[in-house]
Amino acid sequence: MDTDQTLRTFTDFFRERGHETVTGTSLLPPPQDPVLFTTSGMHPLTPYLQGRPHPQGRRLLNVQRCLRTTDLDEVGDATHLTVFEMLGSWSLGDYGHPQSLRWGYELLRDGFGIPAERLYATVFGGDDQVGPDDESLRTWQELGVPVELTGEDNWWSNGPVGICGPDSEIFVWTGDGPPRRTPTTDPRWVEIWNHVHLRYHRHEDGRLEPLRRPGVDTGMGLERLLTVLQGRRDVYEIDLFEPWMRTVPSLWDLDERSTRLVCDHLRSSIVVTADGVRPSNTGRGYVLRRLIRRLLTSLYRDDSSRGLAELPRELIEHTLDHFRQTERADLVREVLLDEERRFGQLLERGRRVLSRTEFRARPLDEEDYAYLHDTYGLPRELVAGISAGCR
């Protein structure tokens, strides 16, 4: 099943069951929101999950682009991405958690064609404040899906305070041969869908207060789902990355990890730029700047003549198209090239300063890093890169 079919299957399924598609999927949360970027499908819906009526009703669905930079050092492995899309469905005090689990099972088995015997669920087993989630346990047993009970792995919260509740995660067997063991004891069980029963509000003092109107919040990462549906182990092998993996290795001869990092960071930089962010030294702009500079550092590592001028317009267009962004590809390209020019100038300055004898003669210490930053505007990462031999 390709990306378009997968997206259509998901949205049709929930529309047929009375869900309205939430509009507005930008990576930028509303102005009063403390976070820099949207990190999950439910994030923009938080006020409505807390009780405010939503103008589109009580059954919602969404395909939300998200940006996560907490795992930046993992990018380059077979599964981590900075920008991804989350398929979500919500009941704002409408249907209950068992209904959500039943629909989840039906969509995975009948809609996406995942054999029932390759599914496993985990359920909250209880802790010292909240009892086991018997309702979910019973639902899975009625559906004939094997269940594993866990503790905090099946408790979802948005932070130390705020809405939270027990969740039930659905896993798919991705190993060769028949399924073995359980989700917590064999990594070949891959979690693809989380159904949260938002039942509580946690106060500062740790106390849980039951919500007057409990809700259901589900989230499923599109790229991970596609990896499973397309029988891949590596997210970069799914159809969505085909233009990237066809183009980037033929442009630049990089090792596998660097190829993945360059693809991931370039794709994210395009999406973030098209959502209106410009590189800068603070906030969102700094995140974008870091993404671009990290990918350039990988690109220049063994050939400083490489550059973004070689990036084909089609890759930018493909990305904007997929994320349904209306920004012009030429403008995005100009922002990337402009940042590359600035980075080039900074690198030049860094090389000049670091070639001075006082820095060449010994390893750099904390004082040097602070001096180079404060006097020449050279970021630590860049200095470390140059002194490690990165041209």
Ligand code: SER
């Ligand atoms: N909030 C849950 C998650 O992020 C489900 O959407 O996993």
